[in-house]
Amino acid sequence: MPDDRQDSLNAFVRGQRCLVAAIREGALSGLTFAVKDLLDVAGYATGAGNPDWSRTHPVPAQHAPVVSALLEDGASIIGKTMTDEISLGILGENGHFGMPMNPRAPDRVPGGSSSGSASVVAAGLCDFALGTDTGGSVRVPASFCGLYGIRPTHGLIGFEGIVSQAPSYDTVGWFARDARTFSRVGSVLLKELAEQRAPRRLVVAADAFGFAEKGVQDALESAVRTLEHCVGARTDEPIAPAGLNVWQGAQRVLQSSEAYAGLSRWLDTCNPLMSYSVARALLRASQFTDEERGRAALIRQEAMGRMRHLLQPGTIVCLPTTPFAAPLKDQPLSTLGYLRDQISCLTTPAGLSGVPQVNIPWSMPDGTPIGLSIIGPWRSDRMLLTIAEAFEAATSKNGQRK
Amino acid sequence: MPDDRQDSLNAFVRGQRCLVAAIREGALSGLTFAVKDLLDVAGYATGAGNPDWSRTHPVPAQHAPVVSALLEDGASIIGKTMTDEISLGILGENGHFGMPMNPRAPDRVPGGSSSGSASVVAAGLCDFALGTDTGGSVRVPASFCGLYGIRPTHGLIGFEGIVSQAPSYDTVGWFARDARTFSRVGSVLLKELAEQRAPRRLVVAADAFGFAEKGVQDALESAVRTLEHCVGARTDEPIAPAGLNVWQGAQRVLQSSEAYAGLSRWLDTCNPLMSYSVARALLRASQFTDEERGRAALIRQEAMGRMRHLLQPGTIVCLPTTPFAAPLKDQPLSTLGYLRDQISCLTTPAGLSGVPQVNIPWSMPDGTPIGLSIIGPWRSDRMLLTIAEAFEAATSKNGQRK
Numbered sequence: 001m002p003d004d005r006q007d008s009l010n011a012f013v014r015g016q017r018c019l020v021a022a023i024r025e026g027a028l029s030g031l032t033f034a035v036k037d038l039l040d041v042a043g044y045a046t047g048a049g050n051p052d053w054s055r056t057h058p059v060p061a062q063h064a065p066v067v068s069a070l071l072e073d074g075a076s077i078i079g080k081t082m083t084d085e086i087s088l089g090i091l092g093e094n095g096h097f098g099m100p101m102n103p104r105a106p107d108r109v110p111g112g113s114s115s116g117s118a119s120v121v122a123a124g125l126c127d128f129a130l131g132t133d134t135g136g137s138v139r140v141p142a143s144f145c146g147l148y149g150i151r152p153t154h155g156l157i158g159f160e161g162i163v164s165q166a167p168s169y170d171t172v173g174w175f176a177r178d179a180r181t182f183s184r185v186g187s188v189l190l191k192e193l194a195e196q197r198a199p200r201r202l203v204v205a206a207d208a209f210g211f212a213e214k215g216v217q218d219a220l221e222s223a224v225r226t227l228e229h230c231v232g233a234r235t236d237e238p239i240a241p242a243g244l245n246v247w248q249g250a251q252r253v254l255q256s257s258e259a260y261a262g263l264s265r266w267l268d269t270c271n272p273l274m275s276y277s278v279a280r281a282l283l284r285a286s287q288f289t290d291e292e293r294g295r296a297a298l299i300r301q302e303a304m305g306r307m308r309h310l311l312q313p314g315t316i317v318c319l320p321t322t323p324f325a326a327p328l329k330d331q332p333l334s335t336l337g338y339l340r341d342q343i344s345c346l347t348t349p350a351g352l353s354g355v356p357q358v359n360i361p362w363s364m365p366d367g368t369p370i371g372l373s374i375i376g377p378w379r380s381d382r383m384l385l386t387i388a389e390a391f392e393a394a395t396s397k398n399g400q401r402k
Numbered sequence: 403m404p405d406d407r408q409d410s411l412n413a414f415v416r417g418q419r420c421l422v423a424a425i426r427e428g429a430l431s432g433l434t435f436a437v438k439d440l441l442d443v444a445g446y447a448t449g450a451g452n453p454d455w456s457r458t459h460p461v462p463a464q465h466a467p468v469v470s471a472l473l474e475d476g477a478s479i480i481g482k483t484m485t486d487e488i489s490l491g492i493l494g495e496n497g498h499f500g501m502p503m504n505p506r507a508p509d510r511v512p513g514g515s516s517s518g519s520a521s522v523v524a525a526g527l528c529d530f531a532l533g534t535d536t537g538g539s540v541r542v543p544a545s546f547c548g549l550y551g552i553r554p555t556h557g558l559i560g561f562e563g564i565v566s567q568a569p570s571y572d573t574v575g576w577f578a579r580d581a582r583t584f585s586r587v588g589s590v591l592l593k594e595l596a597e598q599r600a601p602r603r604l605v606v607a608a609d610a611f612g613f614a615e616k617g618v619q620d621a622l623e624s625a626v627r628t629l630e631h632c633v634g635a636r637t638d639e640p641i642a643p644a645g646l647n648v649w650q651g652a653q654r655v656l657q658s659s660e661a662y663a664g665l666s667r668w669l670d671t672c673n674p675l676m677s678y679s680v681a682r683a684l685l686r687a688s689q690f691t692d693e694e695r696g697r698a699a700l701i702r703q704e705a706m707g708r709m710r711h712l713l714q715p716g717t718i719v720c721l722p723t724t725p726f727a728a729p730l731k732d733q734p735l736s737t738l739g740y741l742r743d744q745i746s747c748l749t750t751p752a753g754l755s756g757v758p759q760v761n762i763p764w765s766m767p768d769g770t771p772i773g774l775s776i777i778g779p780w781r782s783d784r785m786l787l788t789i790a791e792a793f794e795a796a797t798s799k800n801g802q803r804k
Contacts, residue, residue, distance in 0.1 A: 095673060267678050268736050269735075271678050272497075273498065274681065277673050283682045283686070333669070333670045334670050
């Protein structure tokens with residue numbers, strides 16, 4: 001087992017740079033991957049980023065099925081990776097264990113909660129890594145660390161053997177540095193999806209682009225043009241006529257209420273040590289009323305209808321994954337809270353409606369990573385992976401910045 | 403320096419079984435004491451029960467004046483003692499460092515937040531110990547561990563060099579096993595108080611006794627009769643006609659709002675690791691409205707008037723210090739929260755109005771400690787210490803249980 005002290009990224013869980021060899025040859029033979037510490041790897045404590053969690057839960061005897069599927073198709077594990085505490089974070093901070101490094105921007109946060117998985121892939125320590133995405137936890141670190149990252153269609157990949165945050169929104173996704181590897185993982189985990197036809201129409205999310213920082217809008221312009229060439233007819237329209245902030249508010253009520261409901265017994269009996277910010281988020285979650293949850297559910301229902309209407313077969317939507325590049329480290333909570341809410345405004349449309357979203361890495365003129373996202377109809381995940389490959393091929397040919 | 407591993411009570415702060423010798427001979431020569439980890443002892447980090455507190459504050463260069471006063475009058479320090487995190491607790495729990503043992507009832511909590519100070523005195527490791535009492539943090543552990551303990555008149559002993567919780571309620575007090583030592587410490591720390599006349603009238607707080615568990619009421623009956631002999635004419639009447647719970651509610655709003663105001667900048671910039679329960683209390687504190695604080699201030703003003711009317715010169719009030727003996731350890735937060743509120747109903751009358759209160763140790767038939775409290779008028783602290791001595795003498799003569 002490699003020495004933990006060699007983890008200069010602070011991205012692996014201490015004592016869990018475990019090597020678990022592939023079970024047999026397969027589509028992923030030769031590839032190595034890392035596993036976010038919310039997913040069970042047999043024989044290793046699942047820590048969920050909080051020391052009291054591993055202390056109060058048994059060491060798993062079995063791999064999570066999604067982990068087994070990868071091992072059975074030829075890939076090997078090189079370690080378990082850090083997560084924001086109980087996955088309740090989007091920036092990659094962890095008060096117990098510190099913050100994994102963002103290899104592409106060391107003075108900035110890596111994004112979370114799948115922070116360690118993004119960090120080790122960005123640093124080239126393995127070929128791909130598993131993360132989870134409930135409210136943005138794959139998409140955001142993918143954007144901040146310059147990686148391909150997918151939030152699959154909700155419910156498509158089983159969530160057994162994984163620490164749940166909010167079942168109505170939990171998904172398991174992955175990161176990779178290149179579109180081909182990214183797509184190969186999909187060929188294993190999304191086997192059940194039929195061959196999908198190519199997209200014909202690109203909707204540029206006018207509201208989401210308007211919400212992003214001007215520098216991000218400008219930098220993504222050429223990426224959108226390339227995407228247009230890959231996809232077809234372009235229209236510009238808002239995706240959330242009611243307001244991205246209204247959808248985000250509903251998502252916050254629903255997602256955090258589910259998270260609190262799932263954790264409340266553990267909190268009551270174990271009184272865990274947590275970062276103040278995490279405890280505060282949980283207590284706020286506990287205070288939403290039935291009335292607020294009811295209103296949020298109505299908003300969700302309308303949002304799902306809107307997305308279904310927008311995402312006719314053959315349509316994809318593009319938007320900035322995050323409204324800005326990764327924030328600088330070590331800012332006060334009062335600043336970070338507002339940044340977090342802004343980020344969630346762009347991750348909510350797919351999260352609230354359950355459709356798949358893929359981050360395509362791009363960068364600012366100074367090289368800092370940002371991301372262009374594509375969202376497709378329910379179960380169009382493999383189409384999104386194919387578009388990512390086509391996009392990468394087009395930009396490589398043109399020598400474009402990515 | 404004694405070996406920390408010998409701290410079988412888990413009552414000393416790790417690495418702080420410091421020995422600080424008396425500066426000169428004096429009234430306390432030959433006595434040793436311990437210091438709660440909210441008070442500065444020069445050269446030792448003040449930890450306030452939270453690792454992130456000591457990490458983010460400089461090591462004090464000077465003793466707190468109350469510590470200096472004791473060293474200058476002949477007493478020597480044997481160590482710094484555990485506190486509930488940031489003094490925000492009444493039971494003696496600390497998620498970072500564990501719970502000091504209650505030497506008189508090892509299966510029960512020691513009480514807090516001056517938990518370590520009560521523990522080491524009860525175990526006989528030193529003659530007395532300093533604690534702080536904002537909402538009951540000396541009185542409650544004194545009751546639970548079977549010690550004399552005082553919350554002095556608010557403002558009488560300076561609070562410089564001590565981590566403040568809520569300035570309008572913060573006091574520094576002390577514990578001792580016997581009334582004579584208890585009083586000797588007062589002769590140093592309460593020097594400025596003039597000689598005080600003896601009490602003439604005892605008010606038995608009918609509401610507070612009614613609020614206590616029946617077993618506590620019964621056990622305290624003989625103690626009250628002894629006190630009556632020491633003091634004089636007895637009347638039984640409620641001290642809080644509006645309701646002990648109403649006063650307690652007001653105290654909670656006012657005290658915790660001050661605590662949050664004092665800590666909010668630290669929370670925002672340091673995002674400390676805390677027990678979930680402590681973070682929850684702080685967030686709740688942050689949510690009180692100006693309207694709620696205004697209403698609570700009106701209740702406080704009436705309570706102060708009521709106490710002033712009740713505590714005519716020469717009058718003392720007696721009541722159970724806590725409504726029950728120390729709770730068993732390891733109960734869920736939902737249970738502990740209600741116990742905490744019940745305890746606060748009895749500590750609030752003196753805390754809200756600023757008058758002094760002394761716990762006189764007593765016990766249940768099975769030997770479990772409980773406490774009888776005496777409350778006197780503003781600045782009657784030395785009278786209360788004298789009554790405690792007279793009470794102890796009377797019970798020793800009669801061979802009564804204490």
